[in-house]
Amino acid sequence: MRPSKGSHYRRLQRAANSGVIAECGRPELVPAAPASGHLKWSEILSHSFIHLSLNTGMEWGARILRQFVRCRRRGIDTSGNVAIIFALSLPIVVGGAGLGVETSYWYYSSLKLQAVADAAAYAGALEKVSGSDKPAIVSAATLSAASNGFAASTGIIEVFTPPSSGPNVAKKAVEVIVHQNLDRFFTSIFTQNEVGAQARAVALITDASKACVLALNPSASKAALFSGSSTTKLTGCSVMSNSIAADAIKLQGSASLDVDCLISAGGLSLANPVKTVCTSLITQALPAADPFADLPAPPATNPCQNGNQSTLQPGTYCRGLSLSGSVTLSPGVYVIQGGDFKANSNANISGEGVIIYLAGSSGVTMNGTATVKLSAPTSGTYSGVLFYADRANLAGSNTFNGTADSLLTGALYFPTQAVNYLGNFSGKNGCTQVVGSTVQWSGNTSINQDCTSLGMREIPATQSVRLVE
Numbered sequence: 001m002r003p004s005k006g007s008h009y010r011r012l013q014r015a016a017n018s019g020v021i022a023e024c025g026r027p028e029l030v031p032a033a034p035a036s037g038h039l040k041w042s043e044i045l046s047h048s049f050i051h052l053s054l055n056t057g058m059e060w061g062a063r064i065l066r067q068f069v070r071c072r073r074r075g076i077d078t079s080g081n082v083a084i085i086f087a088l089s090l091p092i093v094v095g096g097a098g099l100g101v102e103t104s105y106w107y108y109s110s111l112k113l114q115a116v117a118d119a120a121a122y123a124g125a126l127e128k129v130s131g132s133d134k135p136a137i138v139s140a141a142t143l144s145a146a147s148n149g150f151a152a153s154t155g156i157i158e159v160f161t162p163p164s165s166g167p168n169v170a171k172k173a174v175e176v177i178v179h180q181n182l183d184r185f186f187t188s189i190f191t192q193n194e195v196g197a198q199a200r201a202v203a204l205i206t207d208a209s210k211a212c213v214l215a216l217n218p219s220a221s222k223a224a225l226f227s228g229s230s231t232t233k234l235t236g237c238s239v240m241s242n243s244i245a246a247d248a249i250k251l252q253g254s255a256s257l258d259v260d261c262l263i264s265a266g267g268l269s270l271a272n273p274v275k276t277v278c279t280s281l282i283t284q285a286l287p288a289a290d291p292f293a294d295l296p297a298p299p300a301t302n303p304c305q306n307g308n309q310s311t312l313q314p315g316t317y318c319r320g321l322s323l324s325g326s327v328t329l330s331p332g333v334y335v336i337q338g339g340d341f342k343a344n345s346n347a348n349i350s351g352e353g354v355i356i357y358l359a360g361s362s363g364v365t366m367n368g369t370a371t372v373k374l375s376a377p378t379s380g381t382y383s384g385v386l387f388y389a390d391r392a393n394l395a396g397s398n399t400f401n402g403t404a405d406s407l408l409t410g411a412l413y414f415p416t417q418a419v420n421y422l423g424n425f426s427g428k429n430g431c432t433q434v435v436g437s438t439v440q441w442s443g444n445t446s447i448n449q450d451c452t453s454l455g456m457r458e459i460p461a462t463q464s465v466r467l468v469e
Helices: 005-017 020-024 041-052 057-073 081-129 134-147
Strands: 155-160 173-182 195-207 211-215 224-226 231-235 238-241 249-251 256-259 262-264 268-270 315-317 321-323 326-329 332-336 341-343 348-351 354-358 364-366 371-375 385-389 397-400 407-421 432-441 445-448 463-467
Touching: 081 134, 081 155, 081 173, 081 195, 081 463, 134 155, 134 173, 224 238, 238 256, 354 371, 432 445
Parallel strands: 211 238, 211 432, 224 249, 224 432, 231 256, 231 445, 238 262, 249 268, 315 332, 321 341, 326 348, 332 354, 341 364, 348 371, 354 385, 364 397, 371 407, 385 407, 397 407, 407 432
Antiparallel strands: 155 173, 173 195, 195 463
C-alpha cells in the first residue's frame, strides 16, 4: 500500500532529523533540518539558489540527481521529492534558456554594431576622396551610422583621419570607433550594470593610378576630348574624367592616344583603339579629388606693374598682359587682372620659377607662331604650378598653342574653366599637367609623369576605398 501523505512527511522529517537527507545529498546543497526538528524546504531552496550563482547549471543538476539516486538506494521513499527536485531545477532550466537568449542578443547586437562601423568608415573615406575637410568627413560618417540604426543617445561615435592606432596610422584612411550600451534582461536580477559593446573599422584609400590630364566637370559631355589628327603619348600616367556623361572621355577623328589608362566616372566614346598599359579601361569610377584644392589665391598688390618692358617683374598687371617680341619674366608671382595673358604672333617669351594667376575673368591666349618657354617654381606654396585660374570664373576658356620649341613645365590649373591644348609641345622632360573643368586636346604631344624633381606634385586619378581593419 502506498504510504499516506502524513506518513511520508513524518518519514521525511525523521530522515531530516537524523541527517539522512544531508548524508544522501551534499550538505552544502541540502542542509539538515534545524534544531526544532522541522524541515524547512524554503531554507533548502534559498540556500541552493545562492549556490546556483557559484556553480554551473549542469553541475548543480548532476548533484541533485546523485542525491536522489543515493536516497533511493538507501530505501528512503522519494516519490514526493520529484516535485521538489523539479522546483529546484526549474530556475536552472528557465535561467539557462534566458541566458542563452540574452547572449544571442548581445552577439547579434555586436555584429550589427560592426556593420555600422564598417559603413561609417567607408562613407567617411568616400567623403575624403572627394576632397572634403575633416568636419565634412566626420559628418558623413556620423550620418551613415545614424542611417544604419545607431542611436547617439545610447552610444558614442569617434572618427579619426588618419587613424589613431593600428598599421594604417600614417596612411590615407578613415577610422571609426562606435561605442554602445546594450540592455540586460534576465541577468539584470544579478546586476544593473549595462553591457558595453564596441566596434572599430578602418577604410583605406589607395590611388589606382596617376593622372596627367584631369577633367573635373562632374557632368559635361566630352569632358576630356582628343580630336583631329593628334598623336598623344602619356607615359606613366592616365587620362581621368570626373564626368558621369556616357561620353565623358571621347576620342574622335583620327586622333591617336597612347596612355597608361583611361578612367571615367561615366563612360567612354572611342572612335579609334587606344593603346594602354592597364588590362582594361575603367568606367563608373570614383571621381578624383581636385589635386590643388588647397592652393590659396595670391593677393593682388599695388602699384600696378608696367607690361611694356622686355624684362618683367612679379606683381599685379591691372590691364592684362599682352606680350610681343622677346620678353623675359623674372621669378615670382604674376597676378593678371582686367584682361588676358596673351602671347602674340612671333613672340618669344621665357621665364623660370614663375606662377601666373588669372584673377577674375582673365584667361590665356597663345598664338600658334609664338615660342613660349615658361617653368613653374620648384619649391614654396606654388611649387609645380605654372598657370592658376580664379575658381570664381565659371565661364572662361583658355588656349595653349605655340611652336614645337615651346615648353610649359608645370601644372596648368583651371578648375572651373575649359582648357584647349593645341600645341605640339609639352614641358621640360615632358613634364606638363593639365587640370581643367574640361580639356580638349588636339596637339601632337608626349608627356611624362615622373616630375617630382621639378617640384610637381603627383595627381591621383581614381581612388579605391576598401575596409582593411
